[in-house]
Amino acid sequence: MLELLSTRQNPMVDPLLHVWGWEIPVYLFLGGWVAGCMVISGWLLRRERATGGASVLGVLPWAGLVLISAGMLALFLDLEHKLYVWRIYLAFEPTSPMSWGAWILLLVYPVLALTGLVTLRASSVTRWPALASLRSALDRPAALRVLGLAGIVGGIGLGIYTGILLSSLGARPLWASGVLGPLFLVSGLSTGAAFAHMVARDAGERATLLRSDNLFLLIELVLIVLFLISLATAGEAQAQAAGLLLGGPYTAVFWVLVVGLGLLLPLALQTLMVSHRIGHTLVAPVLVMGGGLALRFVLVAAGQASAWPS
Amino acid sequence: MARLGMVIDTRKCVGCMDCVVACKTENGVPDGHCRDWIAKRLEGQMPDLRLTITSERCNHCDDPPCVSCCPTGASHVHDFGRVVLVDHDKCIGCKACLASCPYGARFIHPEGYADKCNFCLHRVEKGMNPACVDVCPTRCMTFGDLEDPLSAVSRLIASRRHFVLKPEAGTRPRVVYLE
Numbered sequence: 001m002l003e004l005l006s007t008r009q010n011p012m013v014d015p016l017l018h019v020w021g022w023e024i025p026v027y028l029f030l031g032g033w034v035a036g037c038m039v040i041s042g043w044l045l046r047r048e049r050a051t052g053g054a055s056v057l058g059v060l061p062w063a064g065l066v067l068i069s070a071g072m073l074a075l076f077l078d079l080e081h082k083l084y085v086w087r088i089y090l091a092f093e094p095t096s097p098m099s100w101g102a103w104i105l106l107l108v109y110p111v112l113a114l115t116g117l118v119t120l121r122a123s124s125v126t127r128w129p130a131l132a133s134l135r136s137a138l139d140r141p142a143a144l145r146v147l148g149l150a151g152i153v154g155g156i157g158l159g160i161y162t163g164i165l166l167s168s169l170g171a172r173p174l175w176a177s178g179v180l181g182p183l184f185l186v187s188g189l190s191t192g193a194a195f196a197h198m199v200a201r202d203a204g205e206r207a208t209l210l211r212s213d214n215l216f217l218l219i220e221l222v223l224i225v226l227f228l229i230s231l232a233t234a235g236e237a238q239a240q241a242a243g244l245l246l247g248g249p250y251t252a253v254f255w256v257l258v259v260g261l262g263l264l265l266p267l268a269l270q271t272l273m274v275s276h277r278i279g280h281t282l283v284a285p286v287l288v289m290g291g292g293l294a295l296r297f298v299l300v301a302a303g304q305a306s307a308w309p310s
Numbered sequence: 311m312a313r314l315g316m317v318i319d320t321r322k323c324v325g326c327m328d329c330v331v332a333c334k335t336e337n338g339v340p341d342g343h344c345r346d347w348i349a350k351r352l353e354g355q356m357p358d359l360r361l362t363i364t365s366e367r368c369n370h371c372d373d374p375p376c377v378s379c380c381p382t383g384a385s386h387v388h389d390f391g392r393v394v395l396v397d398h399d400k401c402i403g404c405k406a407c408l409a410s411c412p413y414g415a416r417f418i419h420p421e422g423y424a425d426k427c428n429f430c431l432h433r434v435e436k437g438m439n440p441a442c443v444d445v446c447p448t449r450c451m452t453f454g455d456l457e458d459p460l461s462a463v464s465r466l467i468a469s470r471r472h473f474v475l476k477p478e479a480g481t482r483p484r485v486v487y488l489e
């Protein structure tokens with residue numbers, strides 16, 4: 001028997017760490033979503049300029065700009081020393097994923113804005129000569145390929161960083177897994193693909209995005225299994241942390257909301273959609289997006305509940 | 311370069327909390343918060359019980375995760391004695407350091423920045439001990455340079471069985487407890 005008594009009662013730290021509420025999971029979700037939008041836009045930009053005016057390429061970069069701004073607002077709301085927020089851009093700390101993320105976020109804006117600009121019709125920017133000349137300079141095959149690559153690389157960086165951000169905080173055994181980076185990236189890609197096929201108007205493009213989303217969901221399932229195996233077979237602290245999702249207090253919410261409703265059900269629905277046994281429905285992509293949000297909420301909350309044994 | 315550390319004799323500590331009161335007074339720690347605290351571990355089965363009392367605080371780790379995760383450089387290792395400090399004017403209150411500390415040694419000051427034990431640097435720089443060390447009625451705490459093999463802390467560690475908290479977290483803490 002071990003009974004531990006402590007006189008410490010610091011807010012947000014005792015009895016269990018609870019420094020991050022809704023803001024961080026929402027930010028991580030939106031960041032992943034934007035990462036998905038960037039990678040898909042970049043890929044579409046490199047593959048073909050657009051399928052007339054109907055491509056999702058006309059929607060994704062603008063949606064990305066709105067979403068990343070909402071995400072950064074959530075991040076700002078989480079800060080306790082808000083007036084000092086500018087300090088983050090006076091430093092680059094190479095060992096801090098949060099510092100990497102702050103700078104990545106600054107790069108996300110121009111890439112999304114330029115991708116959005118190039119998808120506009122030339123006639124719609126004639127009133128602003130500077131924008132029009134920038135647009136025509138970008139609207140060349142070589143420039144589009146570079147911009148597309150910037151979107152893919154930037155999106156992958158953004159998606160992975162949202163996972164590494166947690167896994168670098170070694171004091172929380174649940175997060176101490178390198179799988180978290182790729183898991184959050186693929187979850188972001190599936191969220192982005194779900195959003196894209198939800199808003200797609202071109203049938204061919206929608207079918208491609210639907211198939212991509214199914215692939216991302218499958219990879220996400222595999223990564224979740226690998227994540228749990230890597231924890232459960234590591235040391236005592238990680239095994240206890242994995243127990244939070246395997247019989248512990250977060251089991252039901254994780255398996256029902258994240259895996260069941262967020263992965264397996266939409267995967268089944270979207271597989272039927274691909275083979276045209278059911279028509280396209282909004283239910284599946286909404287479930288995928290809900291699953292992505294639930295994944296962040298569960299992992300942020302359960303991670304804070306995990307600790308090295310005293 | 312000095313590596314300041316603390317050695318605490320668990321056979322002498324009675325858990326009187328004088329160190330906690332001294333710290334709050336010396337450093338003006340706000341109500342409802344503490345930079346140091348007392349933990350009591352009761353192990354075994356009745357009637358064979360063992361009680362270990364520890365006065366705990368920031369361990370000023372040699373490999374501090376709170377410093378490596380800080381996005382602004384607010385959490386840093388100070389040149390003087392490699393004490394781990396927080397620069398309040400650089401801290402944005404992101405709480406990554408709170409999440410990264412295996413000891414729960416940090417908290418958010420009501421003014422918004424991360425706060426924790428600083429080994430009473432203002433006293434130590436004048437050649438004094440941290441307030442908690444000086445006030446202890448059983449003299450269970452010793453403070454000094456772990457790098458100097460002839461210092462009181464180094465000789466206590468060399469001559470007595472000792473342990474650190476959560477060594478498996480890999481942070482190499484510099485608050486050492488004598489068994």
